[in-house]
Structures are given as structure tokens and as C-alpha cells.
Amino acid sequence: MADKKHSHEDCKKNILAVHDAMDVLNGKWTISIIAVLCFHQQRRFSDILADVKGISNRMLSKELKEMEMHKLVKRTVQDTQPITVLYELTEYGRKLQSVINNLSDWGHEHRKKVMGK
Amino acid sequence: MADKKHSHEDCKKNILAVHDAMDVLNGKWTISIIAVLCFHQQRRFSDILADVKGISNRMLSKELKEMEMHKLVKRTVQDTQPITVLYELTEYGRKLQSVINNLSDWGHEHRKKVMGK
DNA sequence: TTACCTGGTTACCTGAAGGTAACCATTACT
DNA sequence: AGTAATGGTTACCTTCAGGTAACCAGGTAA
Numbered sequence: 387m388a389d390k391k392h393s394h395e396d397c398k399k400n401i402l403a404v405h406d407a408m409d410v411l412n413g414k415w416t417i418s419i420i421a422v423l424c425f426h427q428q429r430r431f432s433d434i435l436a437d438v439k440g441i442s443n444r445m446l447s448k449e450l451k452e453m454e455m456h457k458l459v460k461r462t463v464q465d466t467q468p469i470t471v472l473y474e475l476t477e478y479g480r481k482l483q484s485v486i487n488n489l490s491d492w493g494h495e496h497r498k499k500v501m502g503k
Numbered sequence: 504m505a506d507k508k509h510s511h512e513d514c515k516k517n518i519l520a521v522h523d524a525m526d527v528l529n530g531k532w533t534i535s536i537i538a539v540l541c542f543h544q545q546r547r548f549s550d551i552l553a554d555v556k557g558i559s560n561r562m563l564s565k566e567l568k569e570m571e572m573h574k575l576v577k578r579t580v581q582d583t584q585p586i587t588v589l590y591e592l593t594e595y596g597r598k599l600q601s602v603i604n605n606l607s608d609w610g611h612e613h614r615k616k617v618m619g620k
Numbered sequence: 621t622t623a624c625c626t627g628g629t630t631a632c633c634t635g636a637a638g639g640t641a642a643c644c645a646t647t648a649c650t
Numbered sequence: 651a652g653t654a655a656t657g658g659t660t661a662c663c664t665t666c667a668g669g670t671a672a673c674c675a676g677g678t679a680a
Contacts, residue, residue: 396542397542398554400542400607401538401542401554401555402610403606403609403611404534404603404606405535406610406617407607407610408606412531414637414638418518418522421517421518421522425514431657435657438518439522442641443658443659444640444658445638446658447657447658466656467647467648467655467656468646468655469647471658478616482605484601484605485602485605485606485609486521488605489521489524489602490520490524491520492520492524493520493522493523494516496520496524499595549626559670561630561668561669561670561671562667563628565668584625585625585626586625586676586677587627588628622680623679623680624677627674628673628675629674631670631673632671634666636665636666638663638665638666639662639663639665641661642659642661644659644660646655
């Protein structure tokens with residue numbers, strides 16, 4: 387990785403790869419949820435519900451299930467008084483770390499540009 | 504940028520930043536179009552139409568307009584025989600380069616994992 | 621004058637993504 | 651018996667993003 391070549395074939399492959407990535411990362415909330423799990427390594431259902439502004443428990447449940455299917459997150463049930471469920475990124479999901487960091491940096495700049503100025 | 508701090512406040516800010524970024528980058532085709540413009544610096548309308556598999560001219564037109572409004576892309580009309588229109592990323596849009604590269608890398612891995620194995 | 625190329629626009633319609641809100645199972649406290 | 655907290659599920663409904671397909675306008679050229 388790192389160095390991008392510039393043959394026509396490589397362009398196509400890269401464009402396709404981005405498309406493939408977005409197939410998994412679509413959905414209104416997916417990226418935001420991954421971001422939450424990037425910045426807090428472990429997080430409970432109700433925590434994520436609070437972190438991601440505007441999401442409903444229904445949608446959070448749905449998205450987490452789908453992300454679990456895609457092997458992006460791991461679900462762990464803890465046998466506490468009222469049951470608690472921990473979500474965390476899998477090793478695979480953690481590879482999106484740099485995507486999220488870059489998005490975060492860009493988002494900060496974007497916010498400055500839109501709000502400030 | 505680069506080093507992420509870990510106070511509660513910073514988490515919130517980062518999560519918010521990612522959310523802000525996604526506000527602009529939502530839409531089924533946005534990221535794919537940006538990818539095309541990352542990998543070919545300049546591209547005509549009909550080229551992008553061919554590069555992004557499945558998109559219709561209507562949607563491409565809409566998305567490009569929106570991206571222009573958001574100052575992500577620049578539109579240049581060339582006074583050729585049948586008119587040609589060039590699209591390219593603005594300096595601002597080019598800052599998404601690393602996001603796209605990371606997504607491309609991840610997409611390649613993802614494809615291997617899903618297809619291969 | 622018919623047809624083709626460009627880069628779109630317009631009207632119309634549909635499906636699925638997502639919202640709302642009520643409900644559920646378990647345990648525990650009072 | 652009632653209530654609270656956990657982490658969901660279910661049913662129902664609505665919106666709008668996006669698809670399809672036809673059309674447009676300027677220029678070319680046979």
C-alpha cells in the first residue's frame with residue numbers, strides 16, 4: 387500500500403476498492419458508530435446510543451448487528467446485575483482507524499471553514 | 504492533527520468532526536466520485552459516468568452540483584467542438600486524498616477477505 | 621433535414637431506509 | 651405488586667433518495 391501507481395488498471399482497481407469499502411460502510415450511522423468505537427475502545431449499547439446524536443435504539447441495534455455480520459465489531463455480554471453488553475472493534479474493524487482519523491481531521495477543518503470565517 | 508488525545512472532550516469533538524465530515528460526504532455516490540477525481544486528476548462528465556459503475560447521468564449531475572456547492576470540486580467548461588466539461592478536486596477536496604487512499608487500501612483487503620479465502 | 625455528440629434537465633414513480641412508539645425479558649430493589 | 655434499568659424487538663408508517671426514461675440545446679457534419 388502507501389504508494390499509489392497510476393496505470394489505468396490501477397486507477398480502476400482503486401476506484402473499485404473504494405466502492406467495495408463503501409458497500410460495507412454505507413448506512414446513515416455506520417461511520418459514526420465506528421468512530422465512537424475508535425475513540426472509546428469499549429462501549430456499551432446505551433453509551434453508543436448517547437454518543438451518536440439522533441440515532442434510535444432500533445437503528446443502533448440494526449446497524450450493530452450488520453456490523454457484527456461484517457466482522458467489524460465484537461459483541462460481549464457481561465453477566466452483571468442489569469446485563470451489560472460491550473461493543474468493540476475487531477482487529478479488522480480497527481484497520482479503519484486511519485480512515486476515521488483522517489475524516490476527523492478533515493471534519494475539524496470543515497467545521498472551521500463552515501462555522502468560522 | 505496526527506496525535507489523538509483521549510480526554511472525554513476530545514472524544515466528543517472527534518466524533519462530532521467525523522459526523523460533520525459525513526454530512527458532506529453522504530449520498531450513495533459522493534465518495535466514489537471523489538475517488539475517481541483523486542485517481543484521475545481531471546475528468547470529463549462522461550468519463551466519470553463511465554468510471555462510476557451504475558450511476559445515472561441525473562445522479563451524477565446532481566452530486567457534482569452539490570459537491571461544487573460544497574467547494575469540493577471545480578467545474579471548467581472547455582470551448583471545444585462538442586463542448587467538454589472538466590471536473591477536478593479543489594485544493595480543499597484534495598485534502599480528502601488520504602481518506603480515499605486509506606479507504607482504497609481497506610477496500611482491497613476487504614475484497615480479498617470476502618472473495619478470496 | 622436527419623442524426624450524432626456533448627452535458628445535462630425534467631417529470632414521474634417506487635422501494636427501502638429510517639422514524640416513532642409501544643412492547644418484552646430479566647433481575648433487583650422497595 | 652410496582653418500578654427501574656439493562657438491551658433490545660416488533661409493528662406500523664412516512665419520506666425522500668434514487669431509478670427510469672424522455673427530452674433539451676448548441677454545434678457539426680454527412
